[in-house]
Amino acid sequence: MLYFKEMRYSKLFAKTLREAPKDEVSKNAKLLLKAGFIDKLMAGSYTLLPLGFRVKEKIEQIIREEMDATGANELLMPLLHPKGIWNETGRWDTAKEIMYQLKKDDKEFGLSFTHEEIVMDLIRKHATSPKDFPLKVYHFSTKFRHEARPKSGILRGREFLMKDLYSAHLTEEDMYKYYWEVADAYLKIFKRIGLEAKIVEASGGVFTKANSHEFQVLCEQGEDTVYYCDACDFAQNKEIFEDNVGDECKKCHKGKIMEAKAIEVGNIFPLGTMYAEKMGVAYGGNPIWFACYGIGPTRIIGTLAEIYGDEKGLNWPKSVAPYQVHLLTLNNQDETVAKKADAVYESLLAEGIEVLYDDRVETSTGAKFNDVDLIGLPIRLVVSPKTGDQIEWKDRANEKAELLDIEEVLKRLKS
Amino acid sequence: MLYFKEMRYSKLFAKTLREAPKDEVSKNAKLLLKAGFIDKLMAGSYTLLPLGFRVKEKIEQIIREEMDATGANELLMPLLHPKGIWNETGRWDTAKEIMYQLKKDDKEFGLSFTHEEIVMDLIRKHATSPKDFPLKVYHFSTKFRHEARPKSGILRGREFLMKDLYSAHLTEEDMYKYYWEVADAYLKIFKRIGLEAKIVEASGGVFTKANSHEFQVLCEQGEDTVYYCDACDFAQNKEIFEDNVGDECKKCHKGKIMEAKAIEVGNIFPLGTMYAEKMGVAYGGNPIWFACYGIGPTRIIGTLAEIYGDEKGLNWPKSVAPYQVHLLTLNNQDETVAKKADAVYESLLAEGIEVLYDDRVETSTGAKFNDVDLIGLPIRLVVSPKTGDQIEWKDRANEKAELLDIEEVLKRLKS
Numbered sequence: 001m002l003y004f005k006e007m008r009y010s011k012l013f014a015k016t017l018r019e020a021p022k023d024e025v026s027k028n029a030k031l032l033l034k035a036g037f038i039d040k041l042m043a044g045s046y047t048l049l050p051l052g053f054r055v056k057e058k059i060e061q062i063i064r065e066e067m068d069a070t071g072a073n074e075l076l077m078p079l080l081h082p083k084g085i086w087n088e089t090g091r092w093d094t095a096k097e098i099m100y101q102l103k104k105d106d107k108e109f110g111l112s113f114t115h116e117e118i119v120m121d122l123i124r125k126h127a128t129s130p131k132d133f134p135l136k137v138y139h140f141s142t143k144f145r146h147e148a149r150p151k152s153g154i155l156r157g158r159e160f161l162m163k164d165l166y167s168a169h170l171t172e173e174d175m176y177k178y179y180w181e182v183a184d185a186y187l188k189i190f191k192r193i194g195l196e197a198k199i200v201e202a203s204g205g206v207f208t209k210a211n212s213h214e215f216q217v218l219c220e221q222g223e224d225t226v227y228y229c230d231a232c233d234f235a236q237n238k239e240i241f242e243d244n245v246g247d248e249c250k251k252c253h254k255g256k257i258m259e260a261k262a263i264e265v266g267n268i269f270p271l272g273t274m275y276a277e278k279m280g281v282a283y284g285g286n287p288i289w290f291a292c293y294g295i296g297p298t299r300i301i302g303t304l305a306e307i308y309g310d311e312k313g314l315n316w317p318k319s320v321a322p323y324q325v326h327l328l329t330l331n332n333q334d335e336t337v338a339k340k341a342d343a344v345y346e347s348l349l350a351e352g353i354e355v356l357y358d359d360r361v362e363t364s365t366g367a368k369f370n371d372v373d374l375i376g377l378p379i380r381l382v383v384s385p386k387t388g389d390q391i392e393w394k395d396r397a398n399e400k401a402e403l404l405d406i407e408e409v410l411k412r413l414k415s
Numbered sequence: 416m417l418y419f420k421e422m423r424y425s426k427l428f429a430k431t432l433r434e435a436p437k438d439e440v441s442k443n444a445k446l447l448l449k450a451g452f453i454d455k456l457m458a459g460s461y462t463l464l465p466l467g468f469r470v471k472e473k474i475e476q477i478i479r480e481e482m483d484a485t486g487a488n489e490l491l492m493p494l495l496h497p498k499g500i501w502n503e504t505g506r507w508d509t510a511k512e513i514m515y516q517l518k519k520d521d522k523e524f525g526l527s528f529t530h531e532e533i534v535m536d537l538i539r540k541h542a543t544s545p546k547d548f549p550l551k552v553y554h555f556s557t558k559f560r561h562e563a564r565p566k567s568g569i570l571r572g573r574e575f576l577m578k579d580l581y582s583a584h585l586t587e588e589d590m591y592k593y594y595w596e597v598a599d600a601y602l603k604i605f606k607r608i609g610l611e612a613k614i615v616e617a618s619g620g621v622f623t624k625a626n627s628h629e630f631q632v633l634c635e636q637g638e639d640t641v642y643y644c645d646a647c648d649f650a651q652n653k654e655i656f657e658d659n660v661g662d663e664c665k666k667c668h669k670g671k672i673m674e675a676k677a678i679e680v681g682n683i684f685p686l687g688t689m690y691a692e693k694m695g696v697a698y699g700g701n702p703i704w705f706a707c708y709g710i711g712p713t714r715i716i717g718t719l720a721e722i723y724g725d726e727k728g729l730n731w732p733k734s735v736a737p738y739q740v741h742l743l744t745l746n747n748q749d750e751t752v753a754k755k756a757d758a759v760y761e762s763l764l765a766e767g768i769e770v771l772y773d774d775r776v777e778t779s780t781g782a783k784f785n786d787v788d789l790i791g792l793p794i795r796l797v798v799s800p801k802t803g804d805q806i807e808w809k810d811r812a813n814e815k816a817e818l819l820d821i822e823e824v825l826k827r828l829k830s
Contacts, residue, residue: 004483013488013552014541039537041493041500047537048491050552056491068419073428076463076471078456078574079494079557080515080526085456100495100524102517104561109515111495111526122454122462126429137428137465142494142557146519159495 006349007050007323009358009371014039014049016371027221028305029153035314035374037301037322044150044158051375052301054322056161059297060140062192062319063163066185070178072136072165077118079142083108085117089278098145111144116271116292119166120279123288127168130283134174138165140297152223154302155263165293168281172272175289179270182293186215186266193300194317195307197265200226200235204269211240215266215295221306222263231255263303266295314376315396323356324413326377330365330384341383344391347406353413372396381409421764422465422738424773424786429454429464431786442636443720444568450729450789452716459565459573466790467716469737471576474712475555477607477734478578481600485593487551487580492533494557498523500532504693513561526559531686531707534581535694538703542583545698549589553580555712567638569717570678580708583696587687590704594685597708601630601681608715609732610722612680615641615650619684626655630681630710636721637678646670678718681710729791730811738771739828741792745780745799756798759806762821768828787811796824 009015020030021040029046032038037052048056064074083101086092092101092110100111112118119137127135143162150157165182169175183199190197197215204212214237216226227245228235232252249255269292276287308315318324325348329341341359348355356377358368372380373396382392382401391409394401404412424430435445436455444461447453452467463471479489498516501507507516507525515526527533534552542550558577565572580597584590598614605612612630619627629652631641642660643650647667664670684707691702723730733739740763744756756774763770771792773783787795788811797807797816806824809816819827 010546011486011488013490013547013550014537036541039540041533041536042497045493045495047493047533049537049541050488050490053490071426073426073465075428075465075468078460078462080460080559080574082457100517100519102515104515105563118456118462121456122429122464125454126451126464131425132428135428144495148520159493 005323005352005354006345007356009356010360012036012050012356014051016374024153025151026153026155026302027309028155028302031305031309031314031374032154032301035376037314038154042158044147044156046154046157046298048298051322055301055304055316055320056297058320058322059193059300060163063140063189063295063297066189066192067138067163067165070136070181070185072138072167074139075137076139077112077115077122077141079112079144081110081112081118083110085121086110089117089275091117098147100144100146112141113143113145114292114294115139115141115164116166116275116290117279119168120275120281120290123168124279124281127281130170133168133170133283133288134178135168136165136178138163138293152302153305154298155306156223157298160296161298163295163297167291167293168276169289169291170283170286172289175270175291179268179291182268182291183213186268186293186295189295190215190217190265192319193304194319195265195300195303198226198228198235198262199233200228200237200262201240202237202267203239204271210270210272212267212269214264215268216262217265217303217307218260219263219303219306220261222261224262224264225259226262227257227259229255230258263299263306265300265303266293268293308376312370313374316376316378318378321354321377323354323377325353325355325379325381326372326375327355327357327381328368328372328383329357329359330368330382332359332361334385337383337385344381344383344406344409347410348413351410351414353410379413420738420767420769421760422771424771425775427451427465427771429466431789439568440566441568441570441717442724443570443717446720446724446729446789447569447716450791452729453569457573459562459571461569461572461713463713466737470716470719470731470735471712473735473737474608474715475578478555478604478710478712481604481607482553482578482580485551485596485600487553487582489554490552491554492527492530492537492556494527494559496525496527496533498525500536501525504532504690506532515559515561527556528558528560529707529709530554530556530579531581531690531705532694534583535690535696535705538583539694539696542696545585548583548585548698548703549593550583551580551593553578553708567717568720569713570721571638572713575711576713578710578712582706582708583691584704584706585698585701587704590685590706594683594706597683597706598628601683601708601710604710605630605632605680607734608719609734610680610715610718613641613643613650613677614648615643615652615677616655617652617682618654619686625685625687627682627684629679630683631677632680632718632722633675634678634718634721635676637676639677639679640674641677642672642674644670645673678714678721680715680718681708683708723791727785728789731791731793733793736769736792738769738792740768740770740794740796741787741790742770742772742796743783743787743798744774745783745797747774747776749800752798752800759796759798759821759824762825763828766825766829768825794828 229249234251273287332338644664649666688702
């Protein structure tokens with residue numbers, strides 16, 4: 001739980017940069033680096049600086065609430081896995097290209113890029129009765145996945161954060177019942193985060209003949225291509241789409257098929273019984289049904305930067321903004337102004353409102369305004385010699401600024 | 416933030432086990448495994464199951480609050496590091512024995528067991544003005560440390576959780592000012608968690624001639640040996656202690672020196688200027704002063720199991736118990752009893768009290784009572800045909816049981 005609701009910008013580690021590093025090509029990395037949300041350790045690996053960390057925490061809390069609401073249990077599984085468990089499904093060899101593997105004292109280990117094998121091992125040890133099903137567990141954890149030349153900022157890294165949920169069932173029917181419940185939960189999550197995601201049919205990969213589903217956000221900078229109907233909810237990814245752009249939709253027979261670039265922000269797989277067969281998890285002679293569900297919090301941060309970022313900077317939806325308000329004081333060498341701004345700051349804190357307070361004294365007005373736009377909190381409040389007893393209110397999303405009394409400011413922020 | 420305050424035991428993933436796995440020798444691992452708080456993936460590596468995960472979350476939140484109160488900024492640094500950055504301090508080679516290192520596509524990476532190099536890199540990129548100091552950042556993250564034959568359960572693993580805080584200062588004086596502030600914060604943290612920790616002098620290791628300090632909890636099962644005065648706060652570890660057990664204390668000249676086994680639950684290092692010198696971080700020609708501070712949440716879970724565990728099971732301090740109340744219903748084939756227990760459950764939830772509700776129907780009374788003692792929540796409440804309109808209250812810590820009205824139960828729980 002984020003504990004402190006406020007921060008003086010003078011005390012914040014990692015301020016905005018004048019220039020984004022020249023080696024970054026993606027919009028998300030440029031904006032997030034310049035605004036001080038992330039730092040790059042190496043290609044495909046970033047530190048979440050305090051502002052970025054807060055966004056991550058808010059995204060995770062939204063995901064956690066919706067996962068818990070489906071009856072899932074949160075836990076935390078290890079990242080370094082023994083070779084043996086990956087050998088049981090044959091993936092030690094088949095995943096060699098993307099998995100970091102290492103040897104130490106004659107023992108071999110792999111770094112997790114997913115946790116199916118580990119969950120299946122937990123199930124065979126702990127789900128000893130049919131009453132233990134359906135079984136739903138998830139965790140937030142770091143994933144490692146080798147990329148030779150990562151270039152999409154935090155959309156695709158060597159190291160990233162994932163929420164992965166796994167469910168196990170005695171029947172296929174029960175698996176699909178929960179599968180669609182999670183699909184609904186995912187749509188709720190993305191909506192709360194400020195993203196409009198389409199459910200896109202995709203192939204099931206090597207472990208199931210059934211289709212899996214991706215959650216895609218349309219975005220020109222996306223690495224994926226999706227085909228969708230402009231009238232109904234039909235949507236397929238490139239792998240399985242077999243018609244032509246412009247065709248009539250086969251599902252509703254009304255709309256037309258469109259093509260668009262998109263970012264995959266989540267996916268769900270009805271894996272079926274293959275894992276249980278390979279790892280020997282069965283009840284009454286029948287292998288259990290298994291499904292997995294992923295959402296990447298760091299990728300979501302990148303997607304929000306791509307979708308909402310403009311030429312001035314970032315622009316966070318209220319639900320995941322690191323702070324709600326950017327309070328700004330101009331000409332605060334003037335003691336009266338500084339005192340007034342401090343009083344406004346205190347009033348906001350007393351009401352439990354999350355504030356980033358730019359209390360810097362020697363910074364120019366222009367630089368302060370630029371930083372506000374770059375950091376992109378939902379609301380800008382200004383206290384200056386010109387605002388008198390009032391406060392200037394401006395939303396990040398539009399140009400209109402208004403002068404308001406403190407009472408009106410608090411009322412709006414609490415509504 | 417833990418979202419759901421309640422759990423029906425029937426829906427909880429991973430119940431208690433009849434027997435602890437035979438290959439475990441440590442008390443903490445035996446109790447935690449048997450009670451369903453952890454699962455063992457391999458030697459030195461454990462999953463935190465839902466109950467264990469909740470304890471971890473509570474411990475972390477206490478640490479977070481006290482770290483934030485010192486003005487530290489929370490962030491999140493990567494776990495997979497490029498070889499180059501570890502070469503700057505020479506630790507790629509000197510730490511080879513304990514660090515997991517790997518090669519992929521001709522690139523070399525190491526898995527972090529600590530983050531000094533990464534923080535120093537952040538400082539040289541982001542702390543561009545003397546005004547940026549003092550600078551205090553921390554994160555909660557996974558650490559990897561090779562152990563050939565781990566045997567202390569979650570007290571010492573190949574993979575474990577750490578809170579590591581780092582501070583940077585322009586002067587030695589400023590470093591020590593914050594160093595002792597953190598020492599105080601640590602004592603507060605351990606006290607809130609239910610541990611009595613001694614500050615024990617230790618050597619500074621390779622990077623500083625100054626002493627460092629360990630936070631040690633006296634415990635027969637501890638791997639460390641400490642020497643302390645039975646009258647004052649003098650305490651040293653084995654490395655630097657030069658007197659004899661039974662001697663008069665050199666500090667207070669009153670007490671006697673005692674020897675005891677202990678578990679190290681935290682440590683703080685005034686690292687000095689060596690990192691800054693090696694990595695080129697200086698202001699006005701002077702290298703910055705650097706210190707680091709660690710606490711291990713998983714190790715704390717193990718310590719609590721060692722200290723508070725008894726022959727019946729675990730016994731959690733209120734501040735970190737996964738739930739406050741274990742509500743139990745006996746003979747709930749009887750519909751009246753089941754209904755009454757459900758009503759008590761609802762009353763507890765309505766008051767925001769965290770409850771684990773054993774609602775199992777076919778489980779024997781004896782098994783239910785054993786599970787309550789094994790899991791070790793602070794308070795046991797029983798609803799049975801014998802309790803009539805009242806509820807039986809018993810603390811885990813003592814034998815006395817009382818019959819109380821629901822109003823009295825709620826009053827006590829909220830006080």
